[in-house]
Each structure stands twice: as structure tokens, then as C-alpha cells.
Amino acid sequence: NVSKEKEVHEAKIKFFTMIAHEIRTPVSLIIGPLEKIMKSSIPMPAVLRDDLNIIDRNSQRLLFLVNQLLDFRKVEQEGITMRYASQNIRQLLQAVCERFKPFITQHGAHLEVEYPDADFTAMVDSEAITKMISNLLTNASKYTKDKVVLSCIVQPEQHTFVVKVTDNGIGISKEDRKRIFKPFFQAMDNKPGTGIGLSIVKSIVESHNGCIEVESEINKGSSFIVTLPIEQVGAEVQEGEAGVLNPAIPEDILSETLPVMSSKNKPLMLIVDDNEEMLNFLSSSFSAQYSILTAEDGMEALEKLKEHEVTLIVSDWMMPRMDGVEFCKALRADQSISHIPFILLTAKTDTNSKIEGMDCGADAYIEKPFSVQYLEACIKNLLDLRNLLRQKFSKMPLVPLNSIANNSMDNKFLTRINEIIEQNFSNSELSVDFLAEELCISRSGLFAKIKTLANVTPNELIQIVRLKKAAALLSENKYRINEICYMVGFNNPSYFAKCFQKQFGIKPGE
Ligand code: ADP
Numbered sequence: 001n002v003s004k005e006k007e008v009h010e011a012k013i014k015f016f017t018m019i020a021h022e023i024r025t026p027v028s029l030i031i032g033p034l035e036k037i038m039k040s041s042i043p044m045p046a047v048l049r050d051d052l053n054i055i056d057r058n059s060q061r062l063l064f065l066v067n068q069l070l071d072f073r074k075v076e077q078e079g080i081t082m083r084y085a086s087q088n089i090r091q092l093l094q095a096v097c098e099r100f101k102p103f104i105t106q107h108g109a110h111l112e113v114e115y116p117d118a119d120f121t122a123m124v125d126s127e128a129i130t131k132m133i134s135n136l137l138t139n140a141s142k143y144t145k146d147k148v149v150l151s152c153i154v155q156p157e158q159h160t161f162v163v164k165v166t167d168n169g170i171g172i173s174k175e176d177r178k179r180i181f182k183p184f185f186q187a188m189d190n191k192p193g194t195g196i197g198l199s200i201v202k203s204i205v206e207s208h209n210g211c212i213e214v215e216s217e218i219n220k221g222s223s224f225i226v227t228l229p230i231e232q233v234g235a236e237v238q239e240g241e242a243g244v245l246n247p248a249i250p251e252d253i254l255s256e257t258l259p260v261m262s263s264k265n266k267p268l269m270l271i272v273d274d275n276e277e278m279l280n281f282l283s284s285s286f287s288a289q290y291s292i293l294t295a296e297d298g299m300e301a302l303e304k305l306k307e308h309e310v311t312l313i314v315s316d317w318m319m320p321r322m323d324g325v326e327f328c329k330a331l332r333a334d335q336s337i338s339h340i341p342f343i344l345l346t347a348k349t350d351t352n353s354k355i356e357g358m359d360c361g362a363d364a365y366i367e368k369p370f371s372v373q374y375l376e377a378c379i380k381n382l383l384d385l386r387n388l389l390r391q392k393f394s395k396m397p398l399v400p401l402n403s404i405a406n407n408s409m410d411n412k413f414l415t416r417i418n419e420i421i422e423q424n425f426s427n428s429e430l431s432v433d434f435l436a437e438e439l440c441i442s443r444s445g446l447f448a449k450i451k452t453l454a455n456v457t458p459n460e461l462i463q464i465v466r467l468k469k470a471a472a473l474l475s476e477n478k479y480r481i482n483e484i485c486y487m488v489g490f491n492n493p494s495y496f497a498k499c500f501q502k503q504f505g506i507k508p509g510e
Contacts, residue, residue: 298327397471
């Protein structure tokens with residue numbers, strides 16, 4: 001079924017592109033600062049510099065892979081537009097080899113090169129041809145035994161030149177040779193890869209009106225032979241400087257602003273700061289674990305909280321219209337959002353400010369400048385602590401419901417819920433809707449709030465409150481188990497015993 005197949009293919013590509021985009025930003029943010037460090041004149045021990053070089057090489061490689069995926073998407077959607085210019089091929093090959101030598105050596109092989117004449121030029125898109133040779137060299141170094149040969153021979157009579165990449169590795173079987181240029185094809189015992197390198201190579205070759213062949217023998221090695229015309233008849237030629245050989249990080253990535261990301265499964269973090277750069281920096285730092293929502297001041301943040309279910313708030317203090325402290329106070333005073341963990345960032349360091357910061361109800365207070373790892377650690381601690389509280393509450397029979405409150409608003413809320421449930425143990429109307437109405441909160445608001453506070457649904461919470469009351473009554477030793485069972489709203493003692501044991505890990509009698 002062709003259309004079905006196409007659909008699956010489309011879905012695959014979409015998925016890869018999405019991932020690639022997500023990865024590109026953090027990788028760029030590794031490379032950017034890293035280059036700054038490496039270029040700085042700070043004295044640095046040689047070992048450290050070596051390590052930085054390794055990080056640099058590997059992040060470049062990661063960026064290459066990611067860009068490869070995005071290239072592929074572009075090729076699929078719109079075909080490649082070539083920008084032809086007269087290019088000195090020897091120079092181009094030298095530049096590629098320069099970059100590849102360490103990579104090939106790393107794979108335990110050595111590279112031999114046969115260059116064309118120093119003055120040989122051809123009409124090519126140098127960036128595309130660089131990409132093509134890079135892909136062939138990558139494969140050759142992955143699959144070779146110990147040798148990779150890159151050669152370029154000019155055939156003036158045919159008006160062509162041939163670029164050949166040969167290895168003495170595992171080889172490719174006859175059936176596979178027909179399929180390796182298809183996207184996503186990888187032979188059985190292949191090394192890690194994406195299976196799209198050769199499909200990109202093929203589109204580049206074809207866009208240059210050339211052809212590619214492969215010769216191979218199992219366990220002897222493979223040769224990829226690319227034949228390209230020296231001239232491009234009727235092609236649009238770029239004026240001036242030939243293309244870039246070593247594409248740097250595109251500007252658009254570094255300045256990319258991160259809008260609301262709508263990844264369904266990730267928790268939502270609200271970042272509030274009037275400094276755009278800070279917003280971007282924090283967004284990209286946390287976009288791996290969180291979906292990000294941003295606001296420029298407290299007012300905007302409160303508006304956004306009406307529409308989104310936020311898991312965590314990181315907010316600056318000094319902001320126009322409504323500052324962080326005012327924002328936090330407003331949050332803590334609103335029953336429907338008072339449960340959200342709040343981290344306040346600030347440049348104020350005097351003790352009074354710190355006290356004011358904590359007094360407003362923030363869960364943590366972090367001074368600027370801070371390291372992202374520190375902020376991450378604080379967030380983790382905060383969430384772990386809340387988790388611990390929730391577990392303690394749900395597993396220990398005598399720990400009361402309001403023990404999971406983090407502030408007075410939530411304390412009031414939980415005390416009230418507990419009361420309503422206890423007063424209605426025998427009321428058959430006791431349900432989620434009933435609770436929501438009594439608490440003057442929307443049904444979805446109730447779900448979200450109870451989920452964050454106790455990590456259970458409202459119905460599960462009702463059940464837990466029944467069982468907790470039962471535990472408290474049991475510890476008084478005034479009633480028999482069966483009596484208590486009915487008192488807290490169960491109509492079946494054996495079902496009651498089962499639920500009790502499941503919740504607390506002990507039998508009611510114990
Ligand atoms: P990737 O290398 O990312 O898997 P490619 O499209 O570059 O994707 O290659 C497709 C497949 O072709 C590889 O998985 C590998 O099985 C095979 N292949 C490519 N080059 C070679 C080579 N030089 N020697 C042996 N097999 C190769």
C-alpha cells in the first residue's frame with residue numbers, strides 16, 4: 001500500500017526533524033561558550049586544553065549529525081538548490097582531509113590522499129561537495145580495517161572528474177549495494193548511524209548531474225566512485241567568493257528564541273524574567289526536561305497561569321508592573337494555583353531582602369549569578385522533598401492530610417478537603433463533583449491541584465482519607481474493625497481490609 005508507506009515515511013521524517021531541532025539548540029549552546037573559553041587568553045594546563053578539544057570535536061560531530069537530519073528533510077521537501085561557483089578542488093579536498101584526519105586516526109586507520117593538479121578547478125557547490133566527501137569518509141572510516149584512500153582524477157576528454165573513496169573493510173553484499181542509497185537503509189551488522197548519509201550523497205551527486213557507483217567485495221573493502229562534470233551547463237553561477245568550506249554555527253540557531261513548546265509528556269515550567277537573554281538562556285537550559293512557558297513580568301505570568309497547568313515556576317525578582325515577590329504573594333493567595341513550587345531568582349544579596357524573599361512564600365531563593373547546575377540541583381531537591389512528603393503521607397497511616405501542604409493556603413485547602421470528606425463518609429453523593437462544588441474550584445482545577453499536592457486523583461484521595469480516618473480510629477482502640485469499616489463509609493469488611501493493606505502495607509488488626 002503505497003500511500004500508507006508514504007505516510008509512515010513522512011511520520012518518521014517529521015519525528016527525526018523535530019528531534020534534530022530540539023538537539024540543535026543545546027548543542028549550539030555547548031559549542032558557542034566552549035569556543036569562547038578556548039579562544040580566551042586564560043592560562044590553562046595542557047591536559048585541560050586536550051579535554052576541551054575532545055569536547056569541541058565531539059560537539060561539532062553531534063552538530064554535524066543533527067544538521068544532516070535537517071538537510072535530509074530539506075532535500076525531501078524542496079530538493080537541494082545548488083549554488084555553483086568555480087572551486088579549486090585540491091583546496092577543497094585538503095580542507096576536508098584536514099578536518100577528517102583526527103577522526104580517521106581515532107578509528108585506528110590511516111588516510112591516503114591522491115590530489116588533482118594544484119590549479120584544477122570545477123564548477124561545484126562547495127558546501128554540498130564537502131558534505132558528500134565527508135559522508136563517504138565517515139562511512140569508510142567506520143567500516144574499514146585500517147586504511148582509507150581518497151583520490152581525485154581528472155578526465156579532460158570526458159569533461160568530468162572522479163572522486164573515489166576506498167576502504168579495505170567489511171565490504172557490502174550484492175543485495176545491499178542496491179539498497180544502501182535508500183533513506184534509512186542500514187545493513188544488518190552496521191555500526192551506529194542514521195542510514196541517511198548515502199541518500200544525501202546521492203541527491204548531491206544527482207543535483208550536480210553526476211553519477212555514483214559502488215564496487216565492493218565482502219571482507220575486502222568497498223569503493224564509492226563519484227563522477228562529476230567539470231562544468232555545469234546552464235547553471236546559475238554565484239559571483240565572487242567560492243562557498244564556505246567549514247560551515248560555522250548558523251546565526252539563526254544562536255539567536256533562536258524559544259517560544260512555548262508543546263510537548264505533551266513533559267512537565268510545564270513557567271519562567272518569568274524581563275530580560276530576554278535570560279529567558280532564552282533558562283529556556284534552552286531546561287527545554288530537555290520541561291516544556292517551557294515564558295512571561296516578562298508577574299502580571300503576564302498570572303494571566304498565563306489561568307490557561308496552563310504549570311508544574312514549576314522560576315521567577316526573577318526585579319521586573320516592571322509586578323515584581324517577583326508580589327507575583328509570589330498573589331500566587332500563594334489564589335487557591336487554584338497556590339500549590340505550584342516557586343523559585344525566586346535575584347541579584348539582591350542583603351539579609352533583609354532574603355528574608356523578604358522567603359516571607360512571600362517562595363520555596364527557594366537563588367542569588368544571581370548562579371550556575372545552571374545549581375539551579376537544577378535546587379529544583380531537584382525541592383521536587384524530591386515534595387515527593388518524600390507525599391510518600392510519607394500516603395504510606396503512613398497516622399500522618400494527616402495537611403502534612404503535605406507547603407504553605408498556609410494549601411494547608412487551609414487540605415484541612416477543608418479533609419473536613420468535607422470526613423463529614424460525608426456515609427453520603428453517597430461524595431464524589432469529585434461534590435468536592436469541587438464545596439471547595440469552589442473547577443473540576444479540572446481540583447484534579448490539577450490534588451495531583452500536584454498528593455500525586456493522586458480526587459477519588460483516590462477520598463479513599464485515602466477514609467483509610468486514614470480508619471487508622472486513627474483503630475489506634476484509639478475504642479471500636480471493633482468491622483464497626484470502623486462502616487464508620488468510614490465502606491460496606492464490605494473484607495474489601496476494607498484489602499484496601500487498607502494495599503495502602504499502608506499492614507492489616508487493620510495489626
Ligand atoms: P549510516 O552510515 O548512518 O548507517 P549511510 O546511508 O551512510 O548510513 O549508509 C547506509 C549503510 O550502507 C550503512 O549502514 C552500512 O551498512 C552501509 N555502508 C556504507 N558505507 C559502507 C562502507 N564503506 N563499507 C561497508 N558498508 C557501508
